[in-house]
Amino acid sequence: MSLDLDRRAFLAAALGATALGAARPARAQSVATSAKIVIIGAGAAGSSLANRLAARLDGAEITIIDARRRHLYQPGFTLIAAGLKPANYSVSDTSGWLPRAVNWIEEGAAEIDPEAKTVTTDSGTTVGYDYLVVAAGLKLNYDQIEGMDVSLIGKDGIGSVYASPEAAEATWREMDRFTDEGGVGLFTRPATEMKCAGAPLKYTFLTDDYARRKGNRGKTEIIYAAHSKSLFGVPIVNEKVRMLYGERGFDTRYEHVMKAIDPGRKVATFATPEGDQEIPFDFINVIPPMSAPDVVRNSPLPWADKWVGQGYVEVDQYTLRHNRYPDVFAAGDVAGVPKGKTAASAKWQVPVVEDQIVAQIAGREGTETYNGYTSCPLITRVGRAMLIEFDYGNNLVPSFPGVIAPLEELWVSWLMKEIALKATYNAMLRGRA
Amino acid sequence: MEELTFGTLIAVLEEMFGQALFWGLVVIAVLVTIAFVYVIVRDRSLRSRWFLRAELLAPIGAIAAIWFVFVITRSGLGDVGGPIDVIALILIGLAGAVGLTFLAYTVQAVIGGKRGAA
Structure with a gap:
């Protein structure tokens, strides 16, 4: 990390980027392909992945399926419920985050058939795919x-x-x-x-x-x-x-x-x-x-022996690739992995799925893996938070060891949650962070 | 921890302020810096009278910067919880103090012109 940047910018932005998981450098090399990629869900993981794949793949046909016109910045809900932000703080247009090259079907997904490699939408349209990314989020019951x-x-x-x-x-x-x-x-x-x-x-x-x-x-x-x-x-x-x-x-x-x-x-x-x-x-x-949304829960994709009845997608916890259908991936809340149903997890999962898909298209093995990283700026009062980051092994993985103590109630951690987190999230949606 | 690149930092700052405001602020900062260098080169020295006046504004810049950050984040001195918080506040105050000192000197020098320096 470059420390010769303006210190205030460093504190405000660098820490924000960290709270969502520090960024990976953008890759320039694009891969030519005519692959059909379908992403179910235009939330944090889906939008971010659509942008990354659109930038990375030359000629791919990328389709994103989601009926919701409103994109919701869910990490803001706590601040709204604490009277610190208005409801519209968390609301933006889904269309504003999607790259032009991506075909957005404004419908819900109704059925997934991983044998036939198709997704059927609410209106009955069937979309075929070479690669499917399930980023459908989860359902509140x-x-x-x-x-x-x-x-x-x-x-x-x-x-x-x-x-x-x-x-x-x-x-x-x-x-x-x-x-x-x-x-x-x-x-x-x-x-x-x-x-x-x-x-x-x-x-x-x-x-x-x-x-x-x-x-x-x-x-x-x-x-x-x-x-x-x-x-x-x-x-x-x-x-x-x-x-x-x-x-x-x-x-x-x-x-x-x-x-x-x-x-x-x-x-x-x-x-x-x-x-x-x-x-x-x-x-x-x-x-x-x-639980996972019905379309996923009722599909052949969930784990049979884990999170029974909750329907999370059976993926390898490191590659996020489906254990039984190698052309299917999951990212975000719907992924059946032990940790990480946060935007920070999505931020770290998306580049892994991107790498795995691009590698598969290029005929090689992907090298990026997800270690379970999750970040939680745990607010303990208005003005203070603990910046808690951990991985699959329940290890604390502080981004600034020795500088920002993970288990200390700090104003700096609050500062991040308040001003830098949403900016980092937005940059992530655009595939820039 | 993954590398935090300069490009990411710019992306985050653009989202934080909005593209127009962020780059507007960058342009203003660059213009003030150029103007400062210009008056130093023009006068071939730092004029102590202007500099002293400018320095007197430094504490105001420091307090204003800290106050600004507290107001936009709905927090206050009572929320300081550890050493890094104190360090962050000092850095914010320092940035405000240095920024306002530079600005005040440059404004005086530009308005005063070369004759004012005599």
Whole structure:
């Protein structure tokens, strides 16, 4: 890294790039091909890959299938739900991120047939492919919590940061009211794989912070319902969070998986080893069970023996190539790999898929691999965050060892999340970072 | 850690400020630098009267830069959590101080002209 750059630019931008995973140098060499490449999903992974492949392959026919016209910057949802950004902070046009050379089919994918090498869209159009990249994201299953519905978000103390930018904003209104009035704040997370496992923790910290700033922490009880015996999958991070939760006076209930909500009574029901338990709330952040989208789950692509019922794509965790269909790859949330359902993971996965596909086209073996890198700027209050980066082995992999301590609550880490992360994300979408 | 290239840094900065604003700021910085070099060459020395006045503005530049960053990130001095935060603040303050000093000197020298230097 060049240190003779302007120091302020370095801090603002370099650190931002790091939080999403530092960039790989852009490659100039293009490969001539007439391959048909289909990408399902125009989210963080899909858009970024479309741009990279379009720049890298000369003559390839690249098609991206996604019905959503709105591109959502999901790392911004927490900031919206904390009243720090408006809902439109996370919204942009899908079309603005896609290269001209790419054919965008504005429909959902309805069926994947990896034997016939075709994808059928919602309207029944069949698209053939030589290479398929599944980047379909994941699905929020609110209906798996009895009594829960997206329409409840923003009413009667019910919040849910994940559903949409509008839901995040509605959640902020409820959280703002709750921290004015006090009462019991209840924070959950599902037992399934989920995107950004740090987000439920962040939002608990932020709610505590607002209650303190308003002088109402004394009349506020904060309960965190962890689905397992730990707060975070990486043991060293779990210990740090456990200590912080203790310092902040949170009441942590382990092995509590939310299964039902009664909005009228303001009570949530949890499955626990001791049987079902009810916890009343004045404010709740509901995080639903998650799974791969139906089109993937109902296809032959998912793992048969891992994440059963969740439908994540059976890929090699290092090459992201399908174990049974060598011309199929997965990137982003839908990839069936042990870590990494974050934009930072997508950022590191996309160049690997790019390399593997280009290598396959060129008739050689790909050399890039994904080591499970994930980054989570874990906000612990407005103004401070911990920059946590780790890999498949639960190792901390700090980008600035000895400079930015991963388990320390720092203003610099907050600075990144606030100003540099979205810029880095956007640069990633364009295939430039 | 993967290499962070100069190209990536530019891409991120462009996204942060918007392409027009970022390159506009770069052009302004280059113009001020050229103007500064020009007046130094023209006067064949640094004029102490202007420099002293410019230096007096340095603390204001430092405070303004830090204040600006705090305001846009909704944070404050109380959020400083470790040594790197203090270092970052010092660097931000330094950048503001040096920037404003250069700017103030250059503006005085350009407005004052060659006669003002006498």
